[in-house]
Amino acid sequence: MNDHILEKDCETILETPFLVPANRTGKFCSAAKCIYLCILLETFTFHVQGGTMALVDNILKLKADKSALILAHNYQRPEIQDIADYVGDSIELSRRAMEEKEARIIVFSAVDFMAESAAILNPKKKVLLPVLGARCPMAQMLTVEEIKRSRSQHPRTPVVLYVNTLAAAKAECDICCTSANAVEVVSSINADTVLLGPDRNLAEYVQRKTGKTVIPIPECGFCPTHLLFQPEDVQILKAQHPEAAVMVHPECTFEMKKTGDFVGSTSQMCRYAKESGAKTFIVGTEEGVLHRLRKDNPGKKFFLAYEGAVCPNMKLNTLERIYASLKEEKNVVTVPEPIAKKARKALQRMFELK
Ligand code: 13P
Ligand code: SF4
Numbered sequence: 332m333n334d335h336i337l338e339k340d341c342e343t344i345l346e347t348p349f350l351v352p353a354n355r356t357g358k359f360c361s362a363a364k365c366i367y368l369c370i371l372l373e374t375f376t377f378h379v380q381g382g383t384m385a386l387v388d389n390i391l392k393l394k395a396d397k398s399a400l401i402l403a404h405n406y407q408r409p410e411i412q413d414i415a416d417y418v419g420d421s422i423e424l425s426r427r428a429m430e431e432k433e434a435r436i437i438v439f440s441a442v443d444f445m446a447e448s449a450a451i452l453n454p455k456k457k458v459l460l461p462v463l464g465a466r467c468p469m470a471q472m473l474t475v476e477e478i479k480r481s482r483s484q485h486p487r488t489p490v491v492l493y494v495n496t497l498a499a500a501k502a503e504c505d506i507c508c509t510s511a512n513a514v515e516v517v518s519s520i521n522a523d524t525v526l527l528g529p530d531r532n533l534a535e536y537v538q539r540k541t542g543k544t545v546i547p548i549p550e551c552g553f554c555p556t557h558l559l560f561q562p563e564d565v566q567i568l569k570a571q572h573p574e575a576a577v578m579v580h581p582e583c584t585f586e587m588k589k590t591g592d593f594v595g596s597t598s599q600m601c602r603y604a605k606e607s608g609a610k611t612f613i614v615g616t617e618e619g620v621l622h623r624l625r626k627d628n629p630g631k632k633f634f635l636a637y638e639g640a641v642c643p644n645m646k647l648n649t650l651e652r653i654y655a656s657l658k659e660e661k662n663v664v665t666v667p668e669p670i671a672k673k674a675r676k677a678l679q680r681m682f683e684l685k
Contacts, residue, residue: 386650387414393657400434401653402427402449404441405597406619406645411440411653418623420598421445421494422509426682428453438657439664440648442467446664447498451671452678458664461652465644469582470495472552473529478503481526481548488546489520491527492677495554498666500529502673506680510581511596514540519684528552536581536588556642557582560615564637565590568613572634576607579615579636587615587636604628617642 391414394401402424403415412418417427428437428449436457439446444467446460473496482490482503492504493513501507508516510533517525517537524544527534529552538545560583569575578600579591588594593603597620604612604624614621615636624633656662666674 383410383650386654390414390650390654390657393654394438397436397657397660398434399436399438399657400431401438401440404445404619404645405601405623406617406642407440407648408619408646408650409622410650411648412619412622414650415440420509420511420596421448422511422596422681423598425449425452425494425509425678428456428458429682431456436657436660438653440653441465442470442642442644443664444470444495444497447666448494448501448678450664450666451498451501451674454668454671457660459656459660460662460664461649461656462647463662463664465647467495467554467644469529469552469554470497470500472549473497473500475499475503477549478528481528481546485524485526485546489522489525490548491517491520491525493528493530493533494678496529498670498674501677502670504677507677508681509596511599512681512684513537513581515684516681517541517543517545530554530582532557532584532588533581535585536594554582556617556640557615558584559640560584560587560637562586562590565613565615568634568636572611572613572632574609575611575613575634576603576609577613577615577636578603580617583615591615600624601627604631604633616640617645619645 401415403411403418404424405418405420419427424445425448429452431437431453434456436459437449438459438461439449440461442465443460446458450458478490478500490504492501492507494507494509506516513533514537518541526546526548527537528548531547531552534545534547557580565577576592577590578593579588581594595603597616600616600620601623605627611632613634613636618635618640621633621635
């Protein structure tokens with residue numbers, strides 16, 4: 332019965348010459364079954380892609396009907412990056428959200444602190460985070476109490492906070508920074524010592540680059556994804572691709588950053604890869620950025636320094652979840668105005684620097 336169905340399906344799908352590999356009993360031999368399974372698999376893949384295509388169409392239609400803008404971080408899944416209106420690093424996305432005039436809704440496909448910044452900077456828009464549980468663990472590492480304690484221990488010392496912080500923390504700082512501008516922000520401050528949190532690795536990097544004393548708050552804040560990178564992985568890849576240029580995110584450890592020909596934010600890496608004469612790159616940041624790097628540079632090769640470098644929170648966003656949040660306009664991110672007002676000032680001071 333099964334063979335009969337197989338035969339029938341094969342006849343409809345395969346060209347006649349492919350039907351030759353049958354054994355003496357007239358049943359399909361393993362090779363034919365194999366071919367058939369491959370085709371079934373392809374058909375299945377086609378259906379899945381067809382489904383994805385329908386989902387994409389539905390999102391694009393909803394987006395137009397509801398006047399929505401989709402912003403996606405460089406770490407988002409490829410299919411999300413491909414439908415987004417804008418893909419970028421944390422500062423680019425904040426600026427894009429801040430400057431948006433026309434859209435009624437901003438779908439922010441990333442993690443909590445980025446969507447919060449959009450809501451702070453453009454309070455008239457409805458900001459949706461497709462999955463409210465997409466929370467950056469590093470941003471949770473710095474509490475308001477910790478900032479107040481550090482301020483009392485270091486009176487009159489300016490507090491610089493990485494945008495990877497929650498709104499309530501931002502409201503307690505003097506100025507924000509991102510991985511793209513932390514060195515410039517700290518250099519611009521008229522003080523030899525600053526407090527910087529929550530990323531200890533970024534604080535160490537800024538201290539080295541500016542020559543100022545940068546005190547990390549809390550003492551040991553870190554990104555669990557970037558901590559996975561080890562310099563040994565770069566050495567192994569370098570042995571295989573000696574000509575490769577190495578790009579590393581400042582959230583990586585000091586030892587890992589030492590291996591880098593370039594240290595910068597995710598979008599700065601994208602620009603570096605485009606402008607560099609190198610044809611091969613080893614990448615020390617979350618794997619999502621490889622999609623954009625490969626798309627923008629079809630003639631160049633990119634290797635992730637460590638294959639397991641995935642931010643599970645960033646990856647909570649899917650096309651299905653974007654569709655659901657936009658359809659129901661659910662998972663709205665709001666920041667109480669008294670906190671937003673103070674946090675906005677700290678973010679705006681950062682934007683005024685450029
Ligand atoms: P970028 O600003 O470089 O995109 O970094 C954001 C982030 O969360 C890195 O882990
Ligand atoms: Fe946070 Fe790290 Fe994920 Fe960036 S990669 S969102 S810092 S956990």
